[in-house]
Amino acid sequence: KTKLYLTIDLNLMVFNLLNLIHIFSALIFKIFTKATIDIIKIDRSFILEFSENRNNKSIVNAIISLGQNLILEVVAEGVEDSAVVEYLASRGCDFIQGYHFYKPMPGDDLVKLLD
Numbered sequence: 001k002t003k004l005y006l007t008i009d010l011n012l013m014v015f016n017l018l019n020l021i022h023i024f025s026a027l028i029f030k031i032f033t034k035a036t037i038d039i040i041k042i043d044r045s046f047i048l049e050f051s052e053n054r055n056n057k058s059i060v061n062a063i064i065s066l067g068q069n070l071i072l073e074v075v076a077e078g079v080e081d082s083a084v085v086e087y088l089a090s091r092g093c094d095f096i097q098g099y100h101f102y103k104p105m106p107g108d109d110l111v112k113l114l115d
Helices: 002-034 044-048 054-069 082-091 107-114
Strands: 039-042 073-076
Touching (some): 039 044, 044 054, 054 073, 054 082
Parallel strands (some): 039 073
């Protein structure tokens, strides 16, 4: 009997997850068709576990592809190593930012760096 309850709960969870995905995709569709969007930003949470989490890599690839197909610029944030920089560049990510390049710094230091 315990197994039956677990199965029912899992089916309910899958059903709720599918409903959530449907609602979310409808919302995203409205945003993309009604709003003026220039840039898609890949959140650092997908980048931080990039090498260890195959799903994150798939999501990053999908976001880059979506940006390219919609003729939007794609920015990846939170990049901390050169292997990820190379991978993102090879996939066509337009802008890559993160500690790999520089850590946050005071404005005066930035001005000196750019001079």
